[in-house]
Amino acid sequence: MTHDVPSGDLAAELDALRAEQARIRQSIGQGDLKFRHLARSVFRVTEQERRRLARELHDGVGQKLGSVLHRLSQLEQSDSIAAPLLEQVQTSTQLVRDCLQEIREISRLMRPQILDDLGLVPALEWLLRTMAQTHGFVVTADLQDPGLANDDDLGTLLFRVAQESLNNIGKHSGATEVVFRLGGKADRITLLIADNGQGCDLEAALAQGSNGESTGLSAMRERVQLFGGHIDFRSAPSDGMQVRVSIPRSESNLAPPP
Ligand SMILES: Nc1ncnc2c1ncn2[C@@H]1O[C@H](COP(=O)(O)OP(=O)(O)OP(=O)(O)O)[C@@H](O)[C@H]1O
Ligand SMILES: [Mg+2]
Structure with a gap:
């Protein structure tokens, strides 16, 4: 019809x-x-x-x-x-x-007081030193100052992602070496944290997060997404773990909604 x-x-x-x-x-x-x-x-x-x-x-x-x-x-x-x-x-x-x-x-x-007083890069240097001492791994670090204000939420977010990733390396990986890179490009800030430890089955690890058993990886992902960013976890058993983060700078001062 x-x-x-x-x-x-x-x-x-x-x-x-x-x-x-x-x-x-x-x-x-x-x-x-x-x-x-x-x-x-x-x-x-x-x-x-x-x-x-x-x-x-x-x-x-x-x-x-x-x-x-x-x-x-x-x-x-x-x-x-x-x-x-x-x-x-x-x-x-x-x-x-x-x-x-x-x-x-x-x-x-x-x-850490140092995050408020001196900003992201000195706070990360302190964190890396402390974690390396506590867990006995060697860190190769390359930290470019992204030039954020000390009270910028983006700095706090990057610090918390680094803290959780390094805690995980200490708790779960048995790694002897860690590579840590902070990059400050014109439009985005990037972070790479890689270890040479035993790695894990990522699907199983992320499933633990959705069951509410382990919250570290899923909380990192949620927070990064909140800042319009992207986080990528890569790992396979006996192949270490890599965490890559990329966050647009424009999120640093997200305009309030009308
Ligand atoms: N660097 C790593 N190397 C090996 N396994 C890892 C690594 N990071 C995470 N994992 C695996 O992923 C799982 C989930 O990590 P997640 O951080 O979400 O939880 P958790 O560390 O067990 O607990 P929490 O909620 O206290 O963070 C871990 O239990 C571990 O098996
Ligand atoms: Mg954890």
Whole structure:
């Protein structure tokens, strides 16, 4: 069966449909922008909270433990202290010293002061040094300064991706060598983290993420996508792991939605 529709009406209907389509596309685009803005605000607030907790741990608990340590050391050095007591004081001093070191370490990993004070490149240099020492791998690093402001969310994102990838290398790979590259091109910032460890079955690893068992890889992917970027994981058993990230610079100051 055929319908006789005057061609003028059909053209008008098509125009109306096209206009409607454009309107829907625009509204989806705005919805996406609003969502990304909101999710990035949550990311920012989480980081602010980590910064506050890190300072409280360092300056509050850390300083109090520091003064306990000072008093114990004075006691240890006093002539009037009896030998059996001295041994107890020495054990306590060592316990407080270990505790203080752990608190400082947790505080730094929670939000390293160096990231806020000196920016991304010095913070990455510190992270690489610490991780190499802790896990016993050798790092070959090439860090180009992308020139981000110290409080730029993009810097925090890149730092967190590096931190999670290096943690994974330390925990799962048994790698002896790590290659780390930060590149700052005109339009995008790139990151490569590669290890020579045992690698893994990526499909299985990412499936763990969707079951909520392991969140590291999936959280990295979600955050990078939030910044309009792309993250690529490559690995095969006994072939190490590579993490490649590319984020457009324009995301550094994403305009708020109207
Ligand atoms: N560099 C790596 N070398 C070998 N296996 C890796 C590497 N990185 C990740 N994996 C594998 O991928 C899995 C998922 O990693 P993911 O970071 O998502 O979780 P996780 O490290 O186990 O836990 P968390 O949620 O604390 O990060 C790991 O359990 C590990 O098997
Ligand atoms: Mg992990």
